[in-house]
Amino acid sequence: MDKKRVGIVGAGQLGRMLALAGYPLGIACRVLDTSPDAPGAQVAPAVLGRLDDARALAELAAEVDVVTLEIENIAVEPLETLRARIDVFPPPRALAAAQDRLAEKTLFRSLAIPTAEFVAIDSERDLAQAADKLGWPLVLKTRRMGYDGRGQRVVSSAAELAAAWRELGAVPSIAEAWISFERELSLIAVQGANGQRAFYPLAENVHREGILATTIAPYVDAPLQARAERWLGELMSTLDYRGVLAVEFFLTANELLANEMAPRVHNSGHWTIEGAETSQFENHLRAVLGWPLGSTLPRGHAAMLNLLGELPSVESVLAIPGAHFHDYGKSPRPARKVGHCTLVDVDRARLLERFRALQALVPGDG
């Protein structure tokens, strides 16, 4: 009998799309979340509990063949404990690295993956050294719990830096050199059993106020693609990885700089549902179950638009040729990711024209 029961720690939209990718394959996902109304809990059986609660995790693990996760900002230790009795993929050490911006950047550097210059900030005394080394402006980021632009400030003077440090809670942080980038790119990779690997094409992302707004893929640049694949390959080897791994990059005039990694399916890979031969969600499930990976080839060009705050009318979106709509089943809230749309087209110019029409439908976008 094939193993095919997957426990997912977390039941946001990523857990929901994982569970939906599982059904056709006969994969039964079970999710762990605090709320029975969570997006993933609407489409799969749920264990209700805190994501770091050992008893809830044990309950999840008892009914599945492998445990995975859709969120990286969760306690590592209960997952490490769980590994004594069940496979947990990706390995908790990958979470530990992704949770802490200092550990993450140190890992990148140890593998000769270029990053922005950075300085660890453990106390107010470190601030002056940061400014000396990095110049102005610089970006102060808390080491932990940063996502969607939270826990970071761009500052241009010693006074602003000191104020930002206090505003962010005077917690362990890093200061990074300000990068004047031309583009933001991301690469999504997947590693399965026996080191089997696949890479999606690079995608180009646009963030607004720290939150991903759009992704267009593929971003075609063979040397960059090769370089990024080599780096993610090294990360996956070092971490003894299983599952989908995403790394976000800055592309400057001169180089590709790794910004951060996510040890899970990633918002910049949502286009793969319709835009690639196998979605990142299906490939993540295949990887954690040790099944053969699916083709990551793109089906033409794809453009993804995040729907933030509230959903536009589904009928207006679907009237655009080639549009696909994804509703996460969430209630509206400012800046909340409540859904996304993807356009796919063999013709890039036509794709971009239709994408502009799509953006015009979305309140506050376009």
Next chain:
Amino acid sequence: MDKKRVGIVGAGQLGRMLALAGYPLGIACRVLDTSPDAPGAQVAPAVLGRLDDARALAELAAEVDVVTLEIENIAVEPLETLRARIDVFPPPRALAAAQDRLAEKTLFRSLAIPTAEFVAIDSERDLAQAADKLGWPLVLKTRRMGYDGRGQRVVSSAAELAAAWRELGAVPSIAEAWISFERELSLIAVQGANGQRAFYPLAENVHREGILATTIAPYVDAPLQARAERWLGELMSTLDYRGVLAVEFFLTANELLANEMAPRVHNSGHWTIEGAETSQFENHLRAVLGWPLGSTLPRGHAAMLNLLGELPSVESVLAIPGAHFHDYGKSPRPARKVGHCTLVDVDRARLLERFRALQALVPGDG
């Protein structure tokens, strides 16, 4: 607020794939079936009851915006009654026509859609007339409850015909001329609100023992495509249709003959999940909700293999490049449709080569 709650009468694999197509769109499907273990009831909330039970249908209707169905062999009258209070698509009169081979062929003929020659058989006395008109061999088919090859016999003599008539229960039947066909084709169409229409490309089907074995699409023949589209367009107009409609054809040396129609999503359209820009399941939901229809363009070439009786190892299937696996969540039973696989490729020759490898994995196939 968009209407987006759909009640589905029946919860087999078609209901399951409809419900799964609904989730990304924020469509909440609810299914009606006798068993809580039915494929559709595994992935969507279910009302338990007989499909012709007025109370169960009313319970289903009470919680949805529109009622549709995944099976045509159900009583028409309770659905007609239901229409007084909720939209039921496709219209029950389309079911009535599809349920009865005599009504179906008479409808085809009334629209000048060619069919095999046929004779109504209401009693043993009609058998001789059938042989006179149709010659040998001929096919005796019960008028009602025929699907997957059930309720029909090919006979080559008066004695065989009389025996077959008795074996099939001496029920109202039709006798059809034996058609020496070169190919079996099917066309899947969809009609939405305000007469919006879309047509998938023709697909080529192979049946074994009356059950669909494989579908390969597109079958490219522009004149045939145009002719079949015109006929399905006329059927949809005449029936005031909403939803997906499938018609199976025989292609002889000289002509295209309509064999039967299905007022629902159809097995020969499963390839559209990965092989077309919008699947038949999504388009059926869009149509019954009155939403804009999605593109029916194929993504290259697709080949679909039904999995009958029991599933092969999912890992062996997924090791074939481009293979997609669909497990219906059924227990094994000889000749039961328990799943299907689809291969998609831009290169038709490579598709067929990989399809042979896929067929070799399946017990009793290839």
